[in-house]
Amino acid sequence: MRMLLILVLLGGCPGREGAHDPELGCEEALRTASQKVPDLQPPKQLAEVVSGCIGDQWPLDTRKCVAAVRDKPDFMACMMRLDERTKNAPVNHARLTVTGIDPTRGDAEGGTYVRIKGTDFMADGARNAKVYFGAHQGTVVRFASDTELVVEAPGGKPDETVDVLLILEPGGELKLPRAFTFAAHP
Numbered sequence: 001m002r003m004l005l006i007l008v009l010l011g012g013c014p015g016r017e018g019a020h021d022p023e024l025g026c027e028e029a030l031r032t033a034s035q036k037v038p039d040l041q042p043p044k045q046l047a048e049v050v051s052g053c054i055g056d057q058w059p060l061d062t063r064k065c066v067a068a069v070r071d072k073p074d075f076m077a078c079m080m081r082l083d084e085r086t087k088n089a090p091v092n093h094a095r096l097t098v099t100g101i102d103p104t105r106g107d108a109e110g111g112t113y114v115r116i117k118g119t120d121f122m123a124d125g126a127r128n129a130k131v132y133f134g135a136h137q138g139t140v141v142r143f144a145s146d147t148e149l150v151v152e153a154p155g156g157k158p159d160e161t162v163d164v165l166l167i168l169e170p171g172g173e174l175k176l177p178r179a180f181t182f183a184a185h186p
Contacts, residue, residue: 102114116151
């Protein structure tokens with residue numbers, strides 16, 4: 001087991017079945033891995049990992065390694081190698097900002113469409129986004145542009161003002177303190 005981990009960390013997964021397709025995508029690699037790794041078999045779990053692969057733009061050698069796994073320890077070795085690689089890679093999301101929200105008030109029962117404004121939402125490629133209004137997650141509708149994200153606000157406690165937290169992968173967390181108020185339903 002230890003030798004396998006060292007081989008994977010140092011050299012990827014050369015010569016293993018499934019590791020020769022230069023067009024291997026995230027979904028194909030992870031669906032192949034899910035046949036050997038039961039934790040990846042539930043559709044929701046598989047979808048989350050595929051989304052992470054796409055959003056984080058896993059390199060081809062990582063996708064090949066994942067497609068060639070034989071079991072969960074193999075999969076974990078691939079993920080450790082990816083973590084080590086990305087931990088040492090320079091990341092520059094300095095241009096990524098959130099500058100405002102419109103409207104700043106919405107129905108406490110939920111359903112208000114909100115525009116989050118900022119910069120470089122799509123400049124570095126595809127991103128996964130989650131938006132929290134206080135402790136409640138909103139529903140991301142779409143990136144309208146590089147400077148605007150449309151979100152459906154959740155419900156909340158009437159007259160409560162909450163922080164809005166935008167989590168972008170890749171990109172990190174951006175917070176608008178006390179940016180949204182849940183208005184009492186008339």
